[in-house]
Amino acid sequence: MYKLYWNPGMANLAPHMALEAIGVPYELIRVDTGAGEQHNEAYRRLNPTGRIPTLVHDDQPLFETAAILLHLADRHPEAALMPAPGTRDRALAYQWLIHLTNTVQATYLAYYYPERQVADPALAGSVRQAAETRLGEMFDLLEQALDGREWMVGEGPTIVDLMLLMMIRWGRNFARPPRSLPNLGVLAARIAALPPVRRAFEQEGLAQPWY
Ligand SMILES: N[C@@H](CCC(=O)N[C@@H](CS)C(=O)NCC(=O)O)C(=O)O
Structure with missing residues (x-):
């Protein structure tokens, strides 16, 4: 259990x-x-x-x-939440999952907790703004990587897509939210339409819009 x-x-x-x-x-x-x-x-x-x-x-x-x-x-x-071990798709799944956690999620921590990044609390707003700019660049890269693809890796939804939807959601209040990029917007809608994904959002009591 x-x-x-x-x-x-x-x-x-x-x-x-x-x-x-x-x-x-x-x-x-x-x-x-x-x-x-x-x-x-x-x-x-x-x-x-x-x-x-x-x-x-x-x-x-x-x-x-x-x-x-x-x-x-x-x-x-x-x-089937990951491609088979040893395949090219599995390698790409590791690449994107680690990029999402190590780079994108880490920058979100600076966006959501900017005061932890500075000794002078007056600078927190600037840290948050810089984090939003850097996240915008990261989402541009993810947008490009999705060109011609239905899912981030392989032919079906994987844990990479679940992690990516969560990252897209966290930027929903940006001046340029990730959902406004064409490929990311379509992918977010595709993942959010999956019944297990909908159930998780509903069980957490998250209000619409989800991303
Ligand atoms: N790398 C960690 C980061 C976890 C993390 O920072 N979680 C946030 C919520 S999204 C948290 O616990 N925030 C409360 C706090 O930092 O006090 C992970 O992916 O588990």
């Missing part, structure tokens, strides 16, 4: 979509970050980074969204 520690719309959203796509039983355990529950001792024992999400699988806690997604895809190959 899986347990996913979550808070609405946070990085748990991609693993949540994956669990719904796989169709196994799981339990959602809310961590209210507004109340600082991610710093509680009990939660820190599971996830010493004090971040969301954590997946607990048979008493083994696992943190880092991309690792959770890969573990779920590995354990449930029948859901």
Whole structure:
């Protein structure tokens, strides 16, 4: 049995979509970050980074969204959430998943928590603006990579698409939101129309527009 520690719309959203796509039983355990529950001792024992999400699988806690997604895809190959090991598509899936977590998601942390990047709080607004500009450049690259493609890799939806939809969503209030780029807008609509994805958004109580 899986347990996913979550808070609405946070990085748990991609693993949540994956669990719904796989169709196994799981339990959602809310961590209210507004109340600082991610710093509680009990939660820190599971996830010493004090971040969301954590997946607990048979008493083994696992943190880092991309690792959770890969573990779920590995354990449930029948859901075809990753291309077959050793293939070119698998290599591309690693490339994009790691780019999304290591570069795009990391820059989102500067956008959403700019005050953590500076000693002088007066500079936080500038950090946030620079992060939005850099994210815009990253989405331009993803837009190009999607030219002529229906999904980010391979011939069907993978964990890369789930992660990408979450990244597109997080930029929905940008001056130039990722959904306004033609390929990204079409891909976001395609992923968001998948029934397991819709269920995850609905279960998290996320209001429209979702991205
Ligand atoms: N690389 C980590 C980042 C996790 C992360 O920063 N999560 C955010 C929510 S999206 C969080 O926990 N924010 C609360 C905080 O930092 O206090 C992952 O993907 O799991």
